[in-house]
Amino acid sequence: MRELVFALEYEPGRNRVADALAEHPDSRVRSLSLHVTADRLWRVDHAIGTPAALDDVEAAFLDGDYYADCLATDDCGAAQTTRVLDRTDDTLVLYTDWERTPVCASVPHIAREHLGDGVLFETRHEGRHYTWRLIHSGVGDVSAFFDDVRAAVGDAARTELLRTTPAVPDDSRGEGSGRSGRLEPEQEAALRAAVEHGYYESPRAIDASELAEHLDVPRSTLTYRLRRAEAQVIEAHFADDEVGGSAVGRHPLNDR
Structure with missing residues (x-):
C-alpha cells in the first residue's frame, strides 16, 4: 500500500468553495467519507468557521456550478444533490450525491481509472488549497494519474505533489x-x-x-x-x- 498526497491551489474565480474559504481564512472543510463508482460519487464533508463563513461554504456546495469535485471547466450537465445534515454556529455537515456525465472528470474517478478499485480518499480544503490524501495498492500508474489530473484542472489550479511514500510507517x-x-x-x-x-x-x-x-x-x-x-x-x-x-x-x- 502507498500513500499519495497532493494539493490543488485554485486561482480566484475558478472554484466556489476555494473562493469562499479564501474570504474566511479561519474556516476549513474536510471530508468525513468519500466513495466513488464508475458513474457516481458520494461524500460527506465537515466544515468549521464563523456563521458567515459557513453560509458562504453552504452556498458554494448547494449552487449547481460546483458539482462535487467535477473538474470540467464548463457546465457538464451532471446531476447533483446536496443536503445539509447538521448545522450549528460553527460547524456544518453536508452530504453530496453526484451522478456524472461522459464529459465530467474528478480526482476520484481519475484515480479509479489509473490506480484501480479500492482507493481510499481524504480531503482537506483550506483557503485556495485543496489537499488530497490517497491510499492505493501501489500497482497503478501514478504518472498517468497526475497527467490526467493536470489536464483536467488546466489553468484553474496549480498542482503540487506533497508526498508519495509507503502507507505503512517505516x-x-x-x-x-x-x-x-x-x-x-x-x-x-x-x-x-x-x-x-x-x-x-x-x-x-x-x-x-x-x-x-x-x-x-x-x-x-x-x-x-x-x-x-x-x-x-x-x-x-x-x-x-x-x-x-x-x-x-x-x-x-x-x-x-
Missing part, C-alpha cells in the same frame, strides 16, 4: 521521528526562511506578504506551507508520548 525512522518522518522540501524551506527572517519574533521582523515575496511564492501558498509544517513539527515533538502509550488519538487529516 520502523527504521526510529522512535519519536513523527508520523511522516520529515518535512517536505517546500515546507522546510518556508519554515527555515520564516525563522531566519524573524517571522516568529515578537514583534515580527517580517510579515507573511514580505516573506512570500522573498520566497517568490503566493502569500496563500506560504501560509499553507507554514501551517502544515508547524503541525508536523508539533506532532513530531509529542511523538515520544506514543511510545509511552499516552498519545491522544489523531486522524491523519484531523483539523479540529
Whole structure:
C-alpha cells in the first residue's frame, strides 16, 4: 500500500468553495467519507468557521456550478444533490450525491481509472488549497494519474505533489521521528526562511506578504506551507508520548 498526497491551489474565480474559504481564512472543510463508482460519487464533508463563513461554504456546495469535485471547466450537465445534515454556529455537515456525465472528470474517478478499485480518499480544503490524501495498492500508474489530473484542472489550479511514500510507517525512522518522518522540501524551506527572517519574533521582523515575496511564492501558498509544517513539527515533538502509550488519538487529516 502507498500513500499519495497532493494539493490543488485554485486561482480566484475558478472554484466556489476555494473562493469562499479564501474570504474566511479561519474556516476549513474536510471530508468525513468519500466513495466513488464508475458513474457516481458520494461524500460527506465537515466544515468549521464563523456563521458567515459557513453560509458562504453552504452556498458554494448547494449552487449547481460546483458539482462535487467535477473538474470540467464548463457546465457538464451532471446531476447533483446536496443536503445539509447538521448545522450549528460553527460547524456544518453536508452530504453530496453526484451522478456524472461522459464529459465530467474528478480526482476520484481519475484515480479509479489509473490506480484501480479500492482507493481510499481524504480531503482537506483550506483557503485556495485543496489537499488530497490517497491510499492505493501501489500497482497503478501514478504518472498517468497526475497527467490526467493536470489536464483536467488546466489553468484553474496549480498542482503540487506533497508526498508519495509507503502507507505503512517505516520502523527504521526510529522512535519519536513523527508520523511522516520529515518535512517536505517546500515546507522546510518556508519554515527555515520564516525563522531566519524573524517571522516568529515578537514583534515580527517580517510579515507573511514580505516573506512570500522573498520566497517568490503566493502569500496563500506560504501560509499553507507554514501551517502544515508547524503541525508536523508539533506532532513530531509529542511523538515520544506514543511510545509511552499516552498519545491522544489523531486522524491523519484531523483539523479540529
